[in-house]
Amino acid sequence: MAETDRELKSRPDPDALLALAQQGKRGKLTVFLGAAPGVGKTYAMLTRARRLRQDGTDIVVGLVETHGRDETAALLEGLEILPRLEVNHRGKILEEFDLDAALARKPRIIVVDELAHSNPADSRHPKRYQDIEELIDAGIDVWTALNIQHLESLSEVVAQIAGVPVRERVPDTVLARADEVLLVDLPPAELIQRLNEGKVYLADSAKRAVDRFFRLGNLTALRELALRRTADRVDDQMVDYLKQNAIEGAWATSERLLVCIGSDLHSQTVVRTASRLASGLNAPWIVVYIERADREEGDSDAVRRLDETFRLAEQLGAETRRVTGSDFVDEILKLARREHVTQIVIGARRTSFTGRLFQQSLPDALASRVSGIGIHLVTDRDDQPPVRHKRLPKLNVLGAWRPLAIAAATVACAIALGLSIQLFIQLPNISLLFLLAVLISATYAGHVAAIAAALFSVLGYNFFFINPVRTFTIAEPHEVFALFVFLVAAVLAGSLASRVREQAKAARQRAISTQALYDFSRKLSGTAKEDDVLWAAVTQLQGTLRRDAALLLPEEGELKLKAAWPPDTELAVGDMTAARWAMEKQEPAGNGTGTLPNIAYQFRPLMSPHGAVGVCGFRQQDKPLDIDQERALAAIMDQTAIAIDRARLSRESMDQAAQLEGERFRTALLSSISHDLRTPLATITGAVTSLRELGDRMDPASRDDLLASIEEESGRLTRFVANLLDMTKIEAGTVNARRDWVDVADVVRASVERARKYFPGRVIETSIAADLPLMRGDSVLLGQVLFNLIDNANKYGGDEPISIFARQDVGDIVLSVTDLGKGIPAEDLERIFDKFFRRGKPDGRAPGTGLGLSISRGFVEAMGGRISAESPAQRRRGTRISMRFPITEARVAEKDRA
CATH class of the missing domain: 3.40.50.300 (P-loop containing nucleotide triphosphate hydrolases)
Known part of the structure; x- marks a missing residue:
């Protein structure tokens, strides 16, 4: 050890x-x-x-x-x-x-x-x-x-x-x-x-x-x-x-600072002081801002000052945090223990006498509960006025009419209800009606209405229910005490009810934001195409930020605008420069940043686990993004980057699968070419060598056999090369089938005669219906298809005869080639028309290139027909390959010929 x-x-x-x-x-x-x-x-x-x-x-x-x-x-x-x-x-x-x-x-x-x-x-x-x-x-x-x-x-x-x-x-x-x-x-x-x-x-x-x-x-x-x-x-x-160099010596101190800031101007002074302290101690430091869980949207100036303070802290080398909580001291101490903080730096503002009398400051509360951690207080300069704590909220005269009206209405209802009850019975606790009015006002209109309702209730209860009534005079001392207790209870109950309302409102806003992000996440999870991801993301950005938004992705080495809202958005030259900077440097650029700050948009990179996949831009307005918008933007950008990365990986996977399939085809083609070229060439080369060296000494029958072998193998090479050329035409989509009138019987006879020359020992039977009409097609292509099918039947049909049928079936002309060989398994009936698919002979060798049936399907479809395979064909054996061509035009041709 x-x-x-x-x-x-x-x-x-x-x-x-x-x-x-x-x-x-x-x-x-x-x-x-x-x-x-x-x-x-x-x-x-x-x-x-x-x-x-x-x-x-x-x-x-x-x-x-x-x-x-x-x-x-x-x-x-x-x-x-x-x-x-x-x-x-x-x-x-x-x-x-x-x-x-x-x-x-x-x-x-x-x-x-x-x-x-x-x-x-x-x-x-x-x-x-x-x-x-x-x-x-x-x-x-x-x-x-x-x-x-x-x-x-x-x-x-x-x-x-x-x-x-x-x-x-x-x-x-x-x-x-x-x-x-x-x-x-x-x-x-x-x-x-x-x-x-x-x-x-x-x-x-x-x-x-x-x-x-x-x-x-x-x-x-x-x-x-x-x-x-x-x-x-x-x-x-x-x-x-x-x-x-792993040299043991005097290491740097293990001090760690926690700096607490707010949205006031003094916080920047606190950050600069903490920076100097951290530099002197050579210690890392964390800057934290704690917001209330029931926080409503603050004014734009406070949000702007807070953002400036955070940027200043990051420039000075601090790590920044945002924490949500109701008990500031508890949250600070939990973070300090979690991060092993040794010293806390916090601003201390000079307060007025009433502020010190009614409210404990945050530094005092922190000092009373902290243990084992040093506290540094950064005080104001002498030219800064003291902070005056206000117990009552500042009212907006133009906007206060609604809570005041609600408070007055609820108290009026309580008075009317109390007077109605007193007509029938005298109750000693009629004041509970006014407490109910305070709670209703707090629930529906907030703390302003609660305080107003409490004051209105005191006046109304005194005027209508305390002797002497119809005056504001109080005769009995116990009534004064009861009225004072009622006022305190009403204010406390109203404050609690209003705080519950504000917390519920904040929770509802966060639930709406969370639901929107959840719906957006579900939408992205069900989207596989990159364009759909981009349009869903840019729509979500515009709806969340209420600002013009744009998404840019790299394409062929150049950053291009892929989606924007509104859709007709065009980015200026400076905007594109900032977007490219954000993509290359993987840092924000544009309005509100240190790079091209005078343009209209701010651009941020979309970061995925594989790096930057694009750039997100949004138009800056008079005020920067608030905290909630920043959080929503970060979540949308993260999900968008992951969705874009997933779509690209899916596309790359499909491309890779296509490349692998193409590689398999190329491998099969090379294997087929090497085998099918080597065999006939070896036969031709051997025959020519024998004729050259032994031609004078060979008898005429032997020479004829060698010449026949040369002719047969040359024909085989010709067919092989023709198949390759035909397949190339089909793949390139350059097969131009003529639409001439074709006599099917003539094409069948010509194909059979051609096959008998190549396969002289093979029995080929034909059956052509007498009333077979003409068809629109290409006689050359149809003849090539028939020959390929006969060639395929010759390879796999054994020694049994090959049957060719031509007949009329409902609205089609049907041509079929049937052999009585071993047949085709059911799972291979569709695959036999694929390129390079070959069924092996009993000896295990797969003859041919596997292109004949694929070429046949291409030619048949080029003439507007269909081709299919059936196995077994007769007596539970064999294979039948059928072609169907429509005869609608053929009947017209018959009428014209008649």
């Missing part, structure tokens, strides 16, 4: 080896990281590039911003520089990095400055770091430069330090995936001196920069951030090296 443990410890980490193998397929990213502009990042890049260029390395400058620095511009001399792309942006011509030119040039290394730069609106990607990711995916090594303040997780910290907001930001995952991070450092005092000397900005810009940003305290703090982040990166690289 100890030896086994040592062996396991000596093995490299498989995940680390897999990551190392994946790095070999991509280009490498080198980031020159600095604390602030002017520390010399671009200078260091170009200096290193010139050294590699002198060594013969294929290195190209894609884009470098010199900012007017002469010493930096001088380093560009002698380097290959790609031309910039001119872009018209708001009436101005901008010179931007030409991504397509870089991909076409495909150097070994390309220098692309300013990693955090934002591209113009109509560019393929909104950010330059996304251009660089595409270059890396193409196998090109990229050098770039970045200032520490542009990291997403540090943007708020830098804004607090420098007092300047950071507009252009880069996700931390970009720096985390960099293969090499080079810190370009300069002491703050020296940087300020360079700024004053005009080596960083021009004179006017330099003065403003010193006053606003380039202050000693700011630069020192930024330098510390850059040094810390570079140290973390070096530590990550060291850990990766240890894992890849």
Whole structure:
């Protein structure tokens, strides 16, 4: 056991080896990281590039911003520089990095400055770091430069330090995936001196920069951030090296963070803080949002903010989760225990006095129930107003009339019913009627109506049933207490009833959504054709999302629109570009994504177990998809991808079966050709050789026998080749049967005479009806069919005579060829007309090619007739093959001849 443990410890980490193998397929990213502009990042890049260029390395400058620095511009001399792309942006011509030119040039290394730069609106990607990711995916090594303040997780910290907001930001995952991070450092005092000397900005810009940003305290703090982040990166690289080489050492911490967010603006601050904490601890982290089980559809702004927060978390390297539950604390703790979380990060908002008095905050509730897990509270900034908890819901004046009317109506009914009862009997608990009114209002109109009904009930009960009546005065103290208890009970009961109603409504909505997905799944399970799957899917998408939808599939190497709703939808050039990107990169593209965000549609790949099978697109509107729509979309896309994959596999299976059948036919044909050609050729070759070598010494009878053998085998070869040609014509559909008047008796006699020449020892009997009419057909094809049937009877009919009958049966002319051989088993009666099907002789050898009867069926059907086999034919033996031809036209010909 100890030896086994040592062996396991000596093995490299498989995940680390897999990551190392994946790095070999991509280009490498080198980031020159600095604390602030002017520390010399671009200078260091170009200096290193010139050294590699002198060594013969294929290195190209894609884009470098010199900012007017002469010493930096001088380093560009002698380097290959790609031309910039001119872009018209708001009436101005901008010179931007030409991504397509870089991909076409495909150097070994390309220098692309300013990693955090934002591209113009109509560019393929909104950010330059996304251009660089595409270059890396193409196998090109990229050098770039970045200032520490542009990291997403540090943007708020830098804004607090420098007092300047950071507009252009880069996700931390970009720096985390960099293969090499080079810190370009300069002491703050020296940087300020360079700024004053005009080596960083021009004179006017330099003065403003010193006053606003380039202050000693700011630069020192930024330098510390850059040094810390570079140290973390070096530590990550060291850990990766240890894992890849199975070296025991100081491993990274096993901390794991859980970050709780909501749909408010403060959640983005919580995510950035958690990102910095996770980076400092070198720990994985999970971002979770918990929604209530009885949640109704929220406002679009909250949904949009939540989606933005999730995208930010994913950019910073977090794993995201959505959980449904009623008890937030319980759900957080269950997830924390399941994921082995060691620390929880949660936002803490400043609350008003009434909020602290009547409601416990989520951080306080969490702290009171958690055990063994650290809690980090991320507080608001001072400029954020405190949260005011509202016990009563905010009413919409225009939309509140319905619940108020229902509440007033139910209370009025309770008053009328109570007064009616008091005419007959005095009851001490008449107040229960008003409690019933509150419950009815809550059930049919929600919590607003419940609260309103409770207030109306207090007033109505006091006015009509508490002495002195018809006034709002209360004479007895116990009546005051009873009225207060009634109000509290009514509010609680109404709240509970309204919550039950909301939960039932939410459950009903989820049931409708589940039923729709179930019906869609059943529809797909019963659909085998790809077109039916696509139209069912696009219809379901449009009905669920209430947006235009489109499905695209690859065909002959090109992505094509296969189904759309509305059906006349046409995709623009930009839409097709985004769709191809989603298919190739297997990631979303288009509106609302990082690739071509200004087009109308958003495209997502349809992923199956075998990879991307197509692309799903939907038109974006003013508001993004909400949570329920996202879930429905994901379910529809998954089922559609599986159905498309199943349809394609079914089609491929059928094609493969057809190929196997064709291969079987080819094998049978080659086997038949090799046998049927070799036998007559061997006979002819032997006879010719004997005549050439022994011709003068052979007697005349022997020579005649050899010549007869040559003639017979040559005729056999001729028939064999003719059968192959006839079969080829039938397969190609080029058999053109003439529609001449044919005398069947003449064709039968000619076929019999021909057969007697080939089979001189065979007895052939004919029986032709005297009143047999003419038929429409091709005498040559009919004669060939009769000869093939006689040839088949000669092979399998034994020594008994062959009988040919021609007669008239109702509306058909019937021709039959009968032999008295062994016969055909019932299961083979239909198969004998298949290509290459042959019945063996008693010695086990299958004569012929198995094409004669198949050719006969093709010729008969070309003339409008039918052919069939019957066995036994006579005296429980033999086979009869019959042909039927219609005589409708034949009777017309008889009248014309008469």
